[in-house]
Amino acid sequence: MKYIVYVSQARAPFSIDQLTDLLGRSRSRNTKEGITGILLYRYSDDFDKGYFIQAIEGPEAELDALWRRISGDSRHHTIVTLSEGFEEARMFPNWSMGFKNVEPGDLADVPGFADIDKDSFWENLRSGGMPEALDLLRGFYDGD
Template identity: 70%
Template sequence: MKYIVYVSQAKAPFSKLALKELLEKSRARNSNEGITGLLLYRYSDDFDKGYFIQAIEGPDDVLNALWDRISEDRRHHTIVTLAEGKQTDRMFPNWSMGFRNVEAKDLEALPGFAEIETESFWENLKANEMPEAVELLRGFY
């Protein structure tokens, strides 16, 4: 089984309704295809931008097809893979797509992720100085 963890920036902020629709479609499709994972969304008032961090896992061929759809989705950009690999056990076995709309206070104790909208986040990401992405998501799980 394969997993991918990535961050991206929303092209435009997502409303609660848009997030609900995204989750309903994702959960239905993921359940049918054997995909599990977790999606976090963070909106920044300061920059009027939304950011995603997501972990997805499942059979290689199915996950590769999902990754192609995610990569081509025009609702977000600046897609950066944080972690990718193979595993025998699922990290999120009970969630077709767990979700949390994250506030800044939820991230205060997580150095590097507290200010995803800042330039330092992206500089640290390029320098590979980020906290372990999978462990971050497992913490929310």
């Protein structure tokens, strides 16, 4: 089972309706293609920006096709792959696309992600400092 974990910045903040639409379309397509995963969205009042952290997993060909669509999606930019590889079993088996709209406090105690809305986070990524995103995402997974 192949997986990819990435972060990105939304071109414009997403409304609840836009997030609902994104999730509905993703869940439907992911179910058909055997993709599972989780998406976190963090809106920053301070900077009026949105940020995504996502893990996707599934059969290699389907995941690679999904990754090409995600990478080419104009709704976000500064897409940085944090982790990529293969696992014996799915990490998010029950979620065609789990979702959490995180508040600032949800990430406050998570090393590397507390400052996702600050330039220092993105500068650290560019210099090779990659936080352990899978641990963060697994922390939001409840298996339901």
